[in-house]
Amino acid sequence: MSTPHISSTPVLRTALVWGAIVTVVVAAVGGGIGFAMAGADGMFSALAGAAIAAVFMLLTAVSILVANRWFGDDLYVPIFFGVVLGGWLLKLVLFIVALMVLRGQPWIVPGIFFVSLVVSVVASLAIDAIAMLRSRTPYVDVQLPGEGASDGAVEDGPAKDS
Template structure:
């Protein structure tokens, strides 16, 4: 018997799907604009910027989805936060290393790269906002509600 997916996993999956769609659109639009602004260097810069930002922003939702699959128990919450925090630290280190490796490359146009990353981050925030605003999240979690009591059995409201 499989349980219904939690509302947070549904939201995170929707975020991943829409984030991938927006990243694809931004790669296409950014690539064209980058090519018009700086030729092949601009095209490469825009594609690298959009894909790098999309990858790192999508990894957050993926890390939380993976950490959310932990079995219930006393160590579930600390382990969840350790996985999420560890994932963010790894992302930060890899992002800094990627920026250091890309800095000064002859095939990177800095302004095109910057604006493609900026557009990707803003688009990702808009996707997160829209997904959260449209999500149908219940006010209570997975709680078993009490069943109704027959008044003839002398329960609450009975004689």
């Protein structure tokens, strides 16, 4: 018996790959702009903002991919929502901890950190939307006539009046 195909897996993988690429670009451009505006502190602030956004994007996609491993199990739905909700709670705790740790750091330039974080989050959301729109994911998982027939015969559709 083969494992069932989950249509969201390619979308999440595409979003992860493009999200990583965009994170590197935002970190490089933001780091350069931050360095030009505030020196090394500005560069590190931009890198920290991009890194935090990347970690949160990664946690969401990875939690869904991990939860999908139970697809087909009788307890799939509760396991899926438990894993994803646990991932969101972990992100909330990590975000609060990160802000508490970074709040008083002398090397953080608040404006540059904020802009880098917001640009990274918006870019991540755009990547997710584009990946979903281009995914050609079916609305419903159905078996078309003739796909699963072992004898090669096509099943008859609704009766037609002649």
